[in-house]
Amino acid sequence: MKITKLVVHCSDTPDDRDFTAADIHLWHVQRNWSGIGYHKVIRRDGTIENGRPEFWTGAHVKGHNRNSLGVCLVGRDEFTPDQLHSLCNVLTRWKDKHPLAEICGHRDLDPKKTCPNFDVCEWWEGS
Template structure:
């Protein structure tokens, strides 16, 4: 599987409610899927939970599942500092394995979505620029 995109999502559950990968797994089963569609889930406290193994095709963005990995932040549009730190760590780990993969939000691949309700490309640009600055 050639990974070309690392896609950030949100659970769109109420801000402050601490859902888990197991909860999302149940929701997705209820929709008739074989299970959770994301590869990682980041809870409100920053804990990273595994969903699908990275080698399984995801079910998180129509038309791009076979070439992407998906990470889901729990919440709608107010994410904790711990979540954002964990998101950075997950993306960095994936970028080691897939250095040419584009970091983007679900909304960047589906104009009918607002998920994850922030500009992932701008966020990643700032985060990765800070890393470059610290290496100099």
């Protein structure tokens, strides 16, 4: 599996509530998916939790799952400094493994989506 995209998502949950990778896994199973679609989840306090193993194809962005890794920020549009710090760490590790991969938001790959509700490319360039 050649990774060409590193995709940032949000859980689209209230910004004042924390959820876990296990919670998201349950939501995805309830939709009759095989389990959590993201490879990493970043909780409100910046804790990085594992989702789907990185060697498994994700289920997070239609048409791009085979060649991407997905990370989900818990919240809707107000992410904590700790979350953004952890996001930078996750993306840096992934870029080290996949140096040619493009960093983008879900919305950059699906015009019907607003997730993660900020411009990931602009944020990454400034971080």
